[in-house]
Amino acid sequence: MKTRRLFILSIIGIVSALLTIFLYAKNFDSFYAIDLKLRDVRFKTRGDIKPDSRIVVVAIDAKSINELGRWPWDRKIIAHLIETLKSYGVKTIALDIVFSEPSNSESDKALSEVIRKSGNVVSGYFFRHEEESKSDTVTELLQHSRIKVVRVQENVTEVPVLTYPNLETNLALISKASVSSGFFNIIPDRDGIIRVSNMLMLYEGDIYPSLALSALRHYLGSEIILDIAYYGVDGLIIGDRKIPVDESGRFTLNYYGKQGTFRTISAVDVIRGKSNKDALKNTLVFIGATEIGIYDMRATPLDPVLPGVEIHATVASNILQNQFLIRDGRVQMLEVAFIMIFPVLLSVLLCLVRRTIYALILFLAVINVYFYFDYIPFAYYFFNTNVIYPFISIGITYVVSEAYRNLIEERHGRFLKKAFSSYVSPELVGEIIKNPNLLKLGGEKREITVLFLDIRDFTAISEKLVPESLVMLLNQFLGPMTDIILKHKGTLDKYIGDAIMALYNAPLKVEEHPLMACKSALVMRERLKDINKDFSKKGLPEIDIGIGINTGDVIVGNMGTDIRFDYTAIGDTVNLASRLEGMNKIYKTHIIVSEFTVRKLSERRTMNSELKFRELDLIRVKGKEKPVKIYEMSTSLDEVLIKKFEGALGLYRRQQFKEAEEKFKCLSAEYGDKPSDVFAERCTEFINNPPEKEWNGVYIAKIK
Numbered sequence: 169m170k171t172r173r174l175f176i177l178s179i180i181g182i183v184s185a186l187l188t189i190f191l192y193a194k195n196f197d198s199f200y201a202i203d204l205k206l207r208d209v210r211f212k213t214r215g216d217i218k219p220d221s222r223i224v225v226v227a228i229d230a231k232s233i234n235e236l237g238r239w240p241w242d243r244k245i246i247a248h249l250i251e252t253l254k255s256y257g258v259k260t261i262a263l264d265i266v267f268s269e270p271s272n273s274e275s276d277k278a279l280s281e282v283i284r285k286s287g288n289v290v291s292g293y294f295f296r297h298e299e300e301s302k303s304d305t306v307t308e309l310l311q312h313s314r315i316k317v318v319r320v321q322e323n324v325t326e327v328p329v330l331t332y333p334n335l336e337t338n339l340a341l342i343s344k345a346s347v348s349s350g351f352f353n354i355i356p357d358r359d360g361i362i363r364v365s366n367m368l369m370l371y372e373g374d375i376y377p378s379l380a381l382s383a384l385r386h387y388l389g390s391e392i393i394l395d396i397a398y399y400g401v402d403g404l405i406i407g408d409r410k411i412p413v414d415e416s417g418r419f420t421l422n423y424y425g426k427q428g429t430f431r432t433i434s435a436v437d438v439i440r441g442k443s444n445k446d447a448l449k450n451t452l453v454f455i456g457a458t459e460i461g462i463y464d465m466r467a468t469p470l471d472p473v474l475p476g477v478e479i480h481a482t483v484a485s486n487i488l489q490n491q492f493l494i495r496d497g498r499v500q501m502l503e504v505a506f507i508m509i510f511p512v513l514l515s516v517l518l519c520l521v522r523r524t525i526y527a528l529i530l531f532l533a534v535i536n537v538y539f540y541f542d543y544i545p546f547a548y549y550f551f552n553t554n555v556i557y558p559f560i561s562i563g564i565t566y567v568v569s570e571a572y573r574n575l576i577e578e579r580h581g582r583f584l585k586k587a588f589s590s591y592v593s594p595e596l597v598g599e600i601i602k603n604p605n606l607l608k609l610g611g612e613k614r615e616i617t618v619l620f621l622d623i624r625d626f627t628a629i630s631e632k633l634v635p636e637s638l639v640m641l642l643n644q645f646l647g648p649m650t651d652i653i654l655k656h657k658g659t660l661d662k663y664i665g666d667a668i669m670a671l672y673n674a675p676l677k678v679e680e681h682p683l684m685a686c687k688s689a690l691v692m693r694e695r696l697k698d699i700n701k702d703f704s705k706k707g708l709p710e711i712d713i714g715i716g717i718n719t720g721d722v723i724v725g726n727m728g729t730d731i732r733f734d735y736t737a738i739g740d741t742v743n744l745a746s747r748l749e750g751m752n753k754i755y756k757t758h759i760i761v762s763e764f765t766v767r768k769l770s771e772r773r774t775m776n777s778e779l780k781f782r783e784l785d786l787i788r789v790k791g792k793e794k795p796v797k798i799y800e801m802s803t804s805l806d807e808v809l810i811k812k813f814e815g816a817l818g819l820y821r822r823q824q825f826k827e828a829e830e831k832f833k834c835l836s837a838e839y840g841d842k843p844s845d846v847f848a849e850r851c852t853e854f855i856n857n858p859p860e861k862e863w864n865g866v867y868i869a870k871i872k
Contacts, residue, residue, distance in 0.1 A: 181515030264456030350382030611725025716749030
């Protein structure tokens, strides 16, 4: 059963993985949207990392606005800011600001002059969808910032780079004064989160770089090289760095943290000379607004209000540090491996459990293990794997496995439980559900303890009762007795009219089966007192019982045909237990146990104060040649009585019948001991009719 279950659940895991690989290949938009959210969680789990120290943000922040006045400032203030930064040794200044409208000629001229003299300012502009009147001057102003080295493969008919019909540039004198320029359009995903940066834009046949890329061109002193294949952008290189962009020229951002992760200096502190001059030497500075009132705020995986200037800084820092989110063939192989491995792992683990709660715990555990193994390559090697698809394969495996368990296994289990719980212990029901092969025809040799119970004089009782009352009496007796058997890990083998046959250590293994059988018998005797009180109240006759217990090897298993069979035990051990139950009538006892059971109790050291035995006799039952020593078991046996009875029994076996008779009669008178009455009568008979000299004290039982 376990092998079959493992096979089926493994097949479920493999099929789930193959189905998920199909979905992975199709890359449906709905899954992609969810995957982006899961990748955001990965960013949040990782937390902040350190950006390149060469990247600095000079912030037009709340402090600067409060001290220098409302935005926009007079352009002379911006000129002073650029001039001061140049004096501090800043290598490149990138303006996340556009000066598209004239203010006053003096201020505009002052700004353009400072930009020209600095020789390190990269100005910014943005593309627009809105129609505007075009002039040749606009295109002319951009020509110096376009990407000049473009290597195009054969058969390229178009480039899938984003294009806009219009743009808004700086004033001509500012654009001409700048060493270069770059666009600062930031395009969010459908959910409004910025996860990628467009590095390239196509405008009137030329390709233009972003503000960050243009600033790096100046900072590194290297030209941008663009390779274009038939499917789109094939490579984007600056200096010795190959920037991983997709076919549309989009770059996936490896965020460093929330707002303020970059070294940030207030613009007013630079203007007033309060900043550390040496700290800015040979840096790449981005000037932009961080004051929320100006509202250049963007939503990112780590911060819902990250200033746009820090996104440009993130691009530049990623490239300078070579800390790119990697998505190449290695990553795709890892994704496929995750899709295949984890559902199969879950299916194997689910084979080990059967309860829904444990299956759910395993499912959540595998999900967490997967997320850990997905997170480590991301956190330490920047592998930008898809998160959603292994989740899908694991989820499908769990749902289908649980459906199989509930619809097939549990339905079968419920049937077995309903069929067997009335006469086997809950542990055995569980064992049968785990291993239905127990119900197949066949047997095995096993040591067990057998208990037989019978109602005394049941024929006489049944003659006095109407059928309805007799059935009620039997039900109210057999029910509690069966419960006691099951509670002590026994198996109800069968009801034989008014008798019960129970097995211990079959088919469920019970280490202390002799002890469990003996305890069952003692509890039955105690429970009978309450049953008789209840019978008395209902006008039913009180009953008495006899119990026989024997331990030994038997053949246990399902006996019968394929259509109808019973789980039972056969062999001399069973027959002897049945005979011992009948011996209670002869010795006027209630529980008789064989020497084999007593010996096992002694060997297993499970004899305790609850179990009190006295040797009754050495008997040869019908159908057996070898005599068996039998014992009475009772909680009421007195140690003194046991000793005296053993002494009398010794005299009896030595054929000292007169002395034995006297002692047995004394025991009967002193303790009301009924077995002593039986032996006193035997002594009288042997006195009158002495046995043969070879007599060895064995009593030959003439009843079954």
